[in-house]
Amino acid sequence: MSFDALIVSHGQPSDPDVGEAEIAALAAAVAAHLPEARIDGVTLAAQGRIEALSANRPGALIYPMFMADGWFTQVQLPKRLAEGAGPQLVSFGLDCTLPMLAADWLRQVCTDHGLEPDKTDLVVAGHGSGKSRRVSEATRAFADRVAEGFGPQSVRCGFVEEDPSLTDALSGLGSNAICLPFFAARRGHVLEDLPEAVDASGFKGIMLDPIGLHPEVPRMIAGALRWRATTSDVSRCV
Template identity: 40%
Template sequence: MTSPHAMPVHRPTAVITAHGQPSDPAPQERALAELADAVASLLPDWDIRSTTLATSDRLEQVTPQGALVYPFFMANGWFTSSVLPRRLQGHDVHHLPPFGLDPNLPGLACDALALACAARGWSLSQTRILLAAHGSARGPKAAEAAEAFATAMRDRLPGTTLATGYVEEDPRIATTARVFEDTAPARPSLCLPFFAQAGEHVRDDIPDALADAGFGGDTLPVLGALPQVPQLIANALNKALSGPGVTSA
Protein backbone atom coordinates (compact mmCIF):
# COMPACT_ATOMS: atom_id res chain seq x y z
CA MET A 1 0.00 0.00 0.00
CA THR A 2 1.36 3.39 -0.97
CA SER A 3 1.92 5.82 1.89
CA PRO A 4 -0.19 9.01 1.60
CA HIS A 5 2.98 10.91 2.46
CA ALA A 6 5.09 9.33 -0.32
CA MET A 7 6.79 11.78 -2.63
CA PRO A 8 5.46 11.75 -6.22
CA VAL A 9 7.66 10.02 -8.77
CA HIS A 10 8.64 12.36 -11.59
CA ARG A 11 9.24 10.87 -15.01
CA PRO A 12 12.18 12.12 -17.04
CA THR A 13 10.97 14.36 -19.83
CA ALA A 14 12.53 14.79 -23.26
CA VAL A 15 11.56 17.18 -26.04
CA ILE A 16 12.55 16.18 -29.57
CA THR A 17 12.72 19.29 -31.71
CA ALA A 18 13.40 19.86 -35.40
CA HIS A 19 13.47 22.79 -37.78
CA GLY A 20 10.17 22.03 -39.48
CA GLN A 21 8.73 23.74 -42.55
CA PRO A 22 7.70 27.37 -41.84
CA SER A 23 5.62 27.59 -45.04
CA ASP A 24 3.62 24.48 -44.09
CA PRO A 25 4.34 23.38 -40.50
CA ALA A 26 1.69 20.68 -40.05
CA PRO A 27 3.15 17.73 -42.05
CA GLN A 28 6.56 17.81 -40.38
CA GLU A 29 4.98 18.46 -37.01
CA ARG A 30 3.00 15.23 -37.48
CA ALA A 31 6.07 13.34 -38.67
CA LEU A 32 8.04 14.44 -35.63
CA ALA A 33 5.16 13.44 -33.34
CA GLU A 34 5.21 9.97 -34.91
CA LEU A 35 8.93 9.75 -34.22
CA ALA A 36 8.36 10.83 -30.61
CA ASP A 37 5.69 8.13 -30.24
CA ALA A 38 8.16 5.52 -31.53
CA VAL A 39 10.78 6.69 -29.03
CA ALA A 40 8.18 6.69 -26.24
CA SER A 41 7.35 3.06 -26.98
CA LEU A 42 10.99 2.23 -26.21
CA LEU A 43 11.06 4.40 -23.07
CA PRO A 44 7.76 3.68 -21.27
CA ASP A 45 8.93 5.40 -18.09
CA TRP A 46 9.62 8.68 -19.91
CA ASP A 47 7.50 11.60 -21.03
CA ILE A 48 8.53 12.09 -24.68
CA ARG A 49 7.34 15.27 -26.39
CA SER A 50 8.00 16.87 -29.75
CA THR A 51 7.77 20.15 -31.60
CA THR A 52 9.27 21.85 -34.62
CA LEU A 53 10.63 25.38 -34.44
CA ALA A 54 8.27 26.31 -37.26
CA THR A 55 5.22 26.17 -34.97
CA SER A 56 5.18 29.51 -33.14
CA ASP A 57 5.78 29.38 -29.37
CA ARG A 58 5.16 25.64 -29.15
CA LEU A 59 8.73 24.85 -28.07
CA GLU A 60 8.41 27.11 -25.06
CA GLN A 61 5.00 25.68 -24.19
CA VAL A 62 5.91 21.98 -24.25
CA THR A 63 9.36 22.23 -22.60
CA PRO A 64 9.18 21.93 -18.79
CA GLN A 65 11.95 22.76 -16.36
CA GLY A 66 14.52 19.97 -16.16
CA ALA A 67 13.73 18.54 -19.60
CA LEU A 68 16.27 16.99 -21.94
CA VAL A 69 16.16 18.71 -25.33
CA TYR A 70 17.07 16.47 -28.26
CA PRO A 71 17.84 18.46 -31.45
CA PHE A 72 16.70 16.45 -34.47
CA PHE A 73 19.18 18.40 -36.58
CA MET A 74 22.20 17.28 -38.60
CA ALA A 75 24.77 19.75 -37.22
CA ASN A 76 25.55 21.93 -34.24
CA GLY A 77 24.93 25.01 -36.33
CA TRP A 78 23.05 28.25 -35.94
CA PHE A 79 19.70 26.75 -34.96
CA THR A 80 21.08 24.39 -32.32
CA SER A 81 23.74 26.70 -30.91
CA SER A 82 21.85 30.01 -31.09
CA VAL A 83 18.12 29.68 -31.80
CA LEU A 84 17.34 26.86 -29.36
CA PRO A 85 19.17 28.39 -26.36
CA ARG A 86 17.63 31.79 -27.06
CA ARG A 87 14.10 30.46 -27.28
CA LEU A 88 14.56 28.40 -24.12
CA GLN A 89 16.24 31.18 -22.18
CA GLY A 90 15.06 30.92 -18.58
CA HIS A 91 14.29 27.21 -18.92
CA ASP A 92 16.51 24.91 -16.86
CA VAL A 93 17.08 22.27 -19.54
CA HIS A 94 19.86 19.97 -20.74
CA HIS A 95 20.70 20.21 -24.45
CA LEU A 96 21.89 16.99 -26.09
CA PRO A 97 24.17 16.82 -29.15
CA PRO A 98 22.21 16.90 -32.41
CA PHE A 99 21.07 13.76 -34.21
CA GLY A 100 23.55 14.13 -37.08
CA LEU A 101 26.54 14.00 -34.71
CA ASP A 102 25.60 10.69 -33.09
CA PRO A 103 28.69 8.49 -33.53
CA ASN A 104 26.52 5.46 -34.27
CA LEU A 105 24.71 7.08 -37.21
CA PRO A 106 27.43 6.56 -39.88
CA GLY A 107 27.34 2.81 -39.24
CA LEU A 108 23.56 2.76 -39.67
CA ALA A 109 23.91 4.73 -42.91
CA CYS A 110 26.45 2.24 -44.24
CA ASP A 111 24.16 -0.64 -43.34
CA ALA A 112 21.33 1.08 -45.22
CA LEU A 113 23.56 1.51 -48.27
CA ALA A 114 24.52 -2.15 -48.16
CA LEU A 115 20.85 -3.17 -48.07
CA ALA A 116 19.97 -0.77 -50.89
CA CYS A 117 22.75 -2.15 -53.09
CA ALA A 118 21.84 -5.75 -52.31
CA ALA A 119 18.21 -5.07 -53.23
CA ARG A 120 19.37 -3.75 -56.61
CA GLY A 121 21.92 -6.48 -57.21
CA TRP A 122 24.77 -3.96 -57.08
CA SER A 123 28.21 -4.26 -55.56
CA LEU A 124 28.53 -1.68 -52.77
CA SER A 125 32.23 -1.20 -53.44
CA GLN A 126 31.43 -0.34 -57.07
CA THR A 127 28.53 1.98 -56.24
CA ARG A 128 29.22 5.70 -56.01
CA ILE A 129 27.59 7.52 -53.10
CA LEU A 130 26.54 11.16 -53.27
CA LEU A 131 25.95 12.50 -49.77
CA ALA A 132 23.55 15.39 -50.41
CA ALA A 133 23.62 17.89 -47.54
CA HIS A 134 22.24 21.32 -46.75
CA GLY A 135 25.35 23.39 -46.14
CA SER A 136 24.87 26.92 -44.89
CA ALA A 137 25.63 30.51 -45.75
CA ARG A 138 25.57 31.33 -42.02
CA GLY A 139 28.74 29.46 -41.09
CA PRO A 140 30.87 26.33 -41.54
CA LYS A 141 29.23 23.98 -39.01
CA ALA A 142 26.74 22.39 -41.40
CA ALA A 143 29.37 21.48 -43.97
CA GLU A 144 31.83 20.40 -41.28
CA ALA A 145 29.25 17.94 -39.94
CA ALA A 146 28.56 16.54 -43.39
CA GLU A 147 32.26 16.18 -44.22
CA ALA A 148 32.97 14.46 -40.89
CA PHE A 149 30.07 12.12 -41.56
CA ALA A 150 31.39 11.39 -45.04
CA THR A 151 34.83 10.61 -43.59
CA ALA A 152 33.32 8.24 -41.02
CA MET A 153 31.44 6.45 -43.80
CA ARG A 154 34.54 6.17 -46.00
CA ASP A 155 36.39 4.55 -43.09
CA ARG A 156 33.65 1.89 -43.03
CA LEU A 157 33.46 1.52 -46.83
CA PRO A 158 37.02 1.12 -48.11
CA GLY A 159 37.24 1.39 -51.86
CA THR A 160 33.82 3.01 -52.25
CA THR A 161 33.59 6.40 -53.97
CA LEU A 162 31.72 8.82 -51.70
CA ALA A 163 31.46 12.55 -52.35
CA THR A 164 29.47 15.40 -50.86
CA GLY A 165 27.29 18.01 -52.52
CA TYR A 166 25.36 20.90 -50.96
CA VAL A 167 22.14 22.82 -51.43
CA GLU A 168 23.46 26.16 -50.17
CA GLU A 169 27.22 26.11 -50.79
CA ASP A 170 29.90 24.65 -53.04
CA PRO A 171 30.35 22.02 -54.22
CA ARG A 172 26.70 22.05 -55.21
CA ILE A 173 24.77 18.81 -55.50
CA ALA A 174 24.47 19.19 -59.26
CA THR A 175 28.24 19.73 -59.56
CA THR A 176 29.09 16.52 -57.69
CA ALA A 177 26.40 14.56 -59.55
CA ARG A 178 27.70 15.85 -62.89
CA VAL A 179 31.21 14.64 -62.03
CA PHE A 180 29.78 11.18 -61.35
CA GLU A 181 28.03 11.11 -64.72
CA ASP A 182 30.98 12.55 -66.66
CA THR A 183 33.64 10.21 -65.25
CA ALA A 184 31.93 6.83 -65.23
CA PRO A 185 28.28 6.97 -66.30
CA ALA A 186 27.96 3.19 -66.42
CA ARG A 187 28.70 2.74 -62.71
CA PRO A 188 25.70 2.63 -60.36
CA SER A 189 25.11 5.60 -58.06
CA LEU A 190 23.04 6.34 -54.97
CA CYS A 191 22.17 9.70 -53.47
CA LEU A 192 21.89 9.68 -49.67
CA PRO A 193 20.25 12.84 -48.25
CA PHE A 194 22.04 14.03 -45.11
CA PHE A 195 18.83 15.38 -43.61
CA ALA A 196 16.70 14.60 -40.56
CA GLN A 197 13.33 15.33 -42.16
CA ALA A 198 12.06 15.31 -45.74
CA GLY A 199 11.21 18.97 -46.25
CA GLU A 200 11.32 21.14 -49.34
CA HIS A 201 15.07 20.70 -49.86
CA VAL A 202 14.63 16.94 -50.05
CA ARG A 203 11.37 17.00 -52.02
CA ASP A 204 12.33 19.72 -54.48
CA ASP A 205 15.90 21.04 -54.40
CA ILE A 206 17.74 17.73 -54.41
CA PRO A 207 15.67 16.12 -57.21
CA ASP A 208 15.95 19.31 -59.28
CA ALA A 209 19.73 19.40 -58.86
CA LEU A 210 20.09 15.73 -59.75
CA ALA A 211 17.87 16.10 -62.81
CA ASP A 212 19.87 19.14 -63.92
CA ALA A 213 23.04 17.04 -63.74
CA GLY A 214 21.51 14.08 -65.56
CA PHE A 215 22.09 11.89 -62.50
CA GLY A 216 21.15 8.34 -63.38
CA GLY A 217 21.15 6.84 -59.89
CA ASP A 218 18.54 6.37 -57.20
CA THR A 219 17.83 8.59 -54.20
CA LEU A 220 17.39 6.96 -50.79
CA PRO A 221 15.21 8.23 -47.92
CA VAL A 222 16.65 10.80 -45.51
CA LEU A 223 18.81 9.56 -42.64
CA GLY A 224 16.12 10.56 -40.16
CA ALA A 225 13.82 7.94 -41.71
CA LEU A 226 16.12 5.00 -40.95
CA PRO A 227 14.16 2.38 -38.95
CA GLN A 228 16.82 2.32 -36.21
CA VAL A 229 16.49 6.05 -35.47
CA PRO A 230 13.98 5.73 -32.58
CA GLN A 231 16.33 3.33 -30.80
CA LEU A 232 19.26 5.64 -31.53
CA ILE A 233 17.42 8.52 -29.88
CA ALA A 234 16.29 6.38 -26.95
CA ASN A 235 19.88 5.32 -26.35
CA ALA A 236 21.07 8.93 -26.44
CA LEU A 237 18.40 9.99 -23.94
CA ASN A 238 19.21 7.16 -21.54
CA LYS A 239 22.91 7.98 -21.76
CA ALA A 240 22.26 11.65 -21.12
CA LEU A 241 20.02 10.94 -18.13
CA SER A 242 22.71 8.85 -16.49
CA GLY A 243 25.34 11.52 -17.11
CA PRO A 244 26.52 14.12 -14.59
CA GLY A 245 24.25 16.99 -13.73
CA VAL A 246 21.06 15.65 -15.30
CA THR A 247 18.00 14.97 -13.18
CA SER A 248 14.43 13.87 -13.83
CA ALA A 249 11.92 16.60 -14.72
Protein backbone atom coordinates in the same frame (compact mmCIF):
# COMPACT_ATOMS: atom_id res chain seq x y z
CA MET B 1 14.63 5.68 -14.23
CA SER B 2 11.87 7.95 -15.48
CA PHE B 3 12.65 11.16 -17.34
CA ASP B 4 11.21 13.72 -19.74
CA ALA B 5 12.59 14.67 -23.15
CA LEU B 6 11.75 17.11 -25.92
CA ILE B 7 12.74 16.38 -29.51
CA VAL B 8 13.04 19.72 -31.27
CA SER B 9 13.16 20.42 -35.00
CA HIS B 10 13.15 23.58 -37.08
CA GLY B 11 9.69 22.99 -38.51
CA GLN B 12 8.05 24.75 -41.41
CA PRO B 13 7.35 28.44 -40.67
CA SER B 14 5.03 28.76 -43.69
CA ASP B 15 2.89 25.88 -42.40
CA PRO B 16 3.79 25.05 -38.76
CA ASP B 17 1.20 22.28 -38.45
CA VAL B 18 3.06 20.12 -40.98
CA GLY B 19 6.29 20.18 -39.00
CA GLU B 20 4.43 19.71 -35.73
CA ALA B 21 2.76 16.57 -37.05
CA GLU B 22 6.09 15.17 -38.26
CA ILE B 23 7.95 15.76 -35.01
CA ALA B 24 5.03 14.41 -32.97
CA ALA B 25 5.12 11.21 -35.01
CA LEU B 26 8.88 10.90 -34.46
CA ALA B 27 8.46 11.50 -30.72
CA ALA B 28 5.83 8.77 -30.55
CA ALA B 29 8.13 6.35 -32.38
CA VAL B 30 10.99 7.16 -29.98
CA ALA B 31 8.67 6.78 -26.98
CA ALA B 32 7.85 3.24 -28.10
CA HIS B 33 11.46 2.35 -27.19
CA LEU B 34 11.39 4.28 -23.89
CA PRO B 35 8.44 3.14 -21.76
CA GLU B 36 10.09 4.77 -18.75
CA ALA B 37 10.11 8.24 -20.34
CA ARG B 38 7.72 10.98 -21.41
CA ILE B 39 8.73 12.11 -24.91
CA ASP B 40 7.29 15.12 -26.71
CA GLY B 41 8.08 16.64 -30.10
CA VAL B 42 8.00 20.34 -30.89
CA THR B 43 9.24 22.71 -33.59
CA LEU B 44 10.74 26.17 -33.38
CA ALA B 45 8.21 27.26 -36.00
CA ALA B 46 5.22 26.76 -33.68
CA GLN B 47 4.91 30.07 -31.86
CA GLY B 48 4.91 29.73 -28.08
CA ARG B 49 4.74 25.94 -28.00
CA ILE B 50 8.34 25.16 -27.08
CA GLU B 51 8.22 27.77 -24.33
CA ALA B 52 5.06 26.22 -22.86
CA LEU B 53 6.24 22.60 -23.16
CA SER B 54 9.66 23.23 -21.65
CA ALA B 55 8.08 25.19 -18.78
CA ASN B 56 5.92 22.15 -17.99
CA ARG B 57 8.88 19.74 -18.29
CA PRO B 58 11.57 21.09 -15.92
CA GLY B 59 14.80 19.19 -16.42
CA ALA B 60 13.63 17.65 -19.69
CA LEU B 61 16.40 16.42 -21.96
CA ILE B 62 16.55 18.42 -25.20
CA TYR B 63 17.28 16.48 -28.39
CA PRO B 64 17.89 18.78 -31.42
CA MET B 65 16.65 17.10 -34.60
CA PHE B 66 19.10 19.15 -36.65
CA MET B 67 21.87 18.01 -38.98
CA ALA B 68 24.54 20.26 -37.41
CA ASP B 69 25.12 22.62 -34.53
CA GLY B 70 24.78 26.27 -35.43
CA TRP B 71 22.73 29.37 -34.75
CA PHE B 72 19.45 27.52 -34.32
CA THR B 73 20.81 25.00 -31.81
CA GLN B 74 23.30 27.23 -30.00
CA VAL B 75 21.41 30.53 -29.89
CA GLN B 76 17.77 30.30 -30.91
CA LEU B 77 16.89 27.04 -29.17
CA PRO B 78 18.44 27.87 -25.76
CA LYS B 79 16.81 31.30 -25.95
CA ARG B 80 13.36 29.78 -26.49
CA LEU B 81 13.59 27.18 -23.72
CA ALA B 82 12.09 27.88 -20.31
CA GLU B 83 14.47 28.20 -17.38
CA GLY B 84 15.40 24.81 -15.98
CA ALA B 85 15.07 22.86 -19.22
CA GLY B 86 17.96 20.73 -20.35
CA PRO B 87 20.60 19.46 -20.69
CA GLN B 88 20.81 19.63 -24.47
CA LEU B 89 22.21 16.66 -26.38
CA VAL B 90 24.34 16.72 -29.49
CA SER B 91 22.35 17.30 -32.68
CA PHE B 92 21.03 14.32 -34.63
CA GLY B 93 23.43 14.76 -37.56
CA LEU B 94 26.44 14.75 -35.22
CA ASP B 95 25.50 11.62 -33.27
CA CYS B 96 28.46 9.24 -33.54
CA THR B 97 26.19 6.24 -34.11
CA LEU B 98 24.51 7.74 -37.19
CA PRO B 99 27.33 6.93 -39.65
CA MET B 100 27.27 3.31 -38.50
CA LEU B 101 23.54 3.13 -39.11
CA ALA B 102 24.04 4.65 -42.57
CA ALA B 103 26.88 2.26 -43.47
CA ASP B 104 24.75 -0.74 -42.51
CA TRP B 105 21.91 0.64 -44.62
CA LEU B 106 24.15 1.14 -47.64
CA ARG B 107 25.51 -2.38 -47.41
CA GLN B 108 21.94 -3.70 -47.38
CA VAL B 109 21.04 -1.53 -50.38
CA CYS B 110 24.00 -2.97 -52.25
CA THR B 111 22.91 -6.50 -51.40
CA ASP B 112 19.35 -5.77 -52.52
CA HIS B 113 20.51 -4.33 -55.86
CA GLY B 114 23.34 -6.74 -56.61
CA LEU B 115 26.06 -4.13 -56.11
CA GLU B 116 29.47 -4.49 -54.47
CA PRO B 117 30.37 -1.69 -52.02
CA ASP B 118 33.93 -1.35 -53.31
CA LYS B 119 32.58 -0.83 -56.83
CA THR B 120 29.91 1.67 -55.74
CA ASP B 121 30.12 5.47 -55.80
CA LEU B 122 28.56 7.26 -52.83
CA VAL B 123 27.14 10.79 -52.97
CA VAL B 124 26.06 12.48 -49.76
CA ALA B 125 23.66 15.34 -50.49
CA GLY B 126 23.62 18.12 -47.89
CA HIS B 127 22.32 21.61 -47.30
CA GLY B 128 25.48 23.63 -46.88
CA SER B 129 25.39 27.32 -46.02
CA GLY B 130 26.63 30.57 -47.44
CA LYS B 131 27.12 31.96 -43.93
CA SER B 132 28.78 29.20 -41.93
CA ARG B 133 30.97 26.18 -42.65
CA ARG B 134 29.50 24.22 -39.74
CA VAL B 135 26.81 22.60 -41.88
CA SER B 136 29.08 21.45 -44.71
CA GLU B 137 31.75 20.36 -42.23
CA ALA B 138 29.19 18.17 -40.47
CA THR B 139 28.13 16.70 -43.82
CA ARG B 140 31.70 15.93 -44.86
CA ALA B 141 32.55 14.43 -41.47
CA PHE B 142 29.47 12.22 -41.74
CA ALA B 143 30.39 11.18 -45.29
CA ASP B 144 33.95 10.30 -44.25
CA ARG B 145 32.78 8.14 -41.35
CA VAL B 146 30.15 6.42 -43.49
CA ALA B 147 32.82 5.68 -46.10
CA GLU B 148 35.03 4.12 -43.42
CA GLY B 149 32.28 1.69 -42.53
CA PHE B 150 30.85 1.15 -46.01
CA GLY B 151 34.00 1.11 -48.17
CA PRO B 152 32.79 2.62 -51.49
CA GLN B 153 35.11 3.10 -54.43
CA SER B 154 34.51 6.85 -54.14
CA VAL B 155 32.64 9.31 -51.94
CA ARG B 156 31.68 12.89 -52.70
CA CYS B 157 29.43 15.55 -51.19
CA GLY B 158 27.13 18.02 -52.93
CA PHE B 159 25.27 20.96 -51.45
CA VAL B 160 22.24 23.16 -51.97
CA GLU B 161 23.94 26.38 -50.86
CA GLU B 162 27.65 25.67 -51.38
CA ASP B 163 30.04 24.27 -53.94
CA PRO B 164 30.25 21.62 -55.13
CA SER B 165 26.61 21.81 -56.07
CA LEU B 166 24.25 18.86 -55.97
CA THR B 167 24.28 18.77 -59.76
CA ASP B 168 28.09 18.66 -59.90
CA ALA B 169 28.29 15.94 -57.26
CA LEU B 170 25.72 13.76 -59.05
CA SER B 171 27.24 14.19 -62.51
CA GLY B 172 29.38 11.66 -64.34
CA LEU B 173 28.29 8.61 -62.37
CA GLY B 174 26.89 5.32 -63.59
CA SER B 175 24.11 3.14 -62.29
CA ASN B 176 26.42 1.77 -59.59
CA ALA B 177 26.01 4.96 -57.54
CA ILE B 178 23.97 5.69 -54.43
CA CYS B 179 22.87 9.12 -53.22
CA LEU B 180 22.20 9.48 -49.50
CA PRO B 181 20.45 12.75 -48.53
CA PHE B 182 21.87 14.13 -45.26
CA PHE B 183 18.56 15.64 -44.22
CA ALA B 184 16.16 15.00 -41.35
CA ALA B 185 12.90 15.02 -43.31
CA ARG B 186 11.40 14.77 -46.78
CA ARG B 187 10.55 18.42 -47.29
CA GLY B 188 11.87 21.55 -48.97
CA HIS B 189 15.24 20.85 -50.56
CA VAL B 190 14.67 17.10 -50.71
CA LEU B 191 11.47 17.59 -52.70
CA GLU B 192 12.68 20.46 -54.89
CA ASP B 193 16.43 20.97 -55.24
CA LEU B 194 17.44 17.32 -55.17
CA PRO B 195 15.08 16.16 -57.97
CA GLU B 196 16.15 19.15 -60.06
CA ALA B 197 19.81 18.19 -59.56
CA VAL B 198 19.05 14.59 -60.53
CA ASP B 199 17.43 15.76 -63.77
CA ALA B 200 20.20 18.25 -64.55
CA SER B 201 23.00 15.76 -63.87
CA GLY B 202 21.44 12.74 -65.55
CA PHE B 203 22.00 10.73 -62.36
CA LYS B 204 21.02 7.10 -62.93
CA GLY B 205 21.95 5.63 -59.60
CA ILE B 206 19.89 4.84 -56.50
CA MET B 207 18.32 7.72 -54.58
CA LEU B 208 17.66 6.90 -50.93
CA ASP B 209 15.28 8.54 -48.49
CA PRO B 210 16.73 11.20 -46.17
CA ILE B 211 18.75 9.61 -43.38
CA GLY B 212 16.33 11.07 -40.82
CA LEU B 213 13.57 8.80 -42.15
CA HIS B 214 15.47 5.54 -41.70
CA PRO B 215 13.29 3.16 -39.65
CA GLU B 216 16.07 2.62 -37.09
CA VAL B 217 16.39 6.34 -36.28
CA PRO B 218 13.79 6.30 -33.45
CA ARG B 219 15.71 3.48 -31.75
CA MET B 220 18.96 5.42 -32.18
CA ILE B 221 17.46 8.56 -30.63
CA ALA B 222 15.99 6.52 -27.79
CA GLY B 223 19.45 5.11 -27.10
CA ALA B 224 20.96 8.60 -26.98
CA LEU B 225 18.27 9.83 -24.59
CA ARG B 226 18.57 6.82 -22.29
CA TRP B 227 22.34 7.25 -22.26
CA ARG B 228 22.13 10.92 -21.30
CA ALA B 229 19.47 10.26 -18.67
CA THR B 230 21.72 7.78 -16.89
CA THR B 231 25.14 9.41 -17.22
CA SER B 232 26.75 12.78 -16.69
CA ASP B 233 28.75 12.48 -19.92
CA VAL B 234 27.92 15.20 -22.40
CA SER B 235 28.13 12.91 -25.42
CA ARG B 236 28.53 9.30 -26.44
CA CYS B 237 30.75 10.52 -29.27
CA VAL B 238 34.21 10.16 -27.80
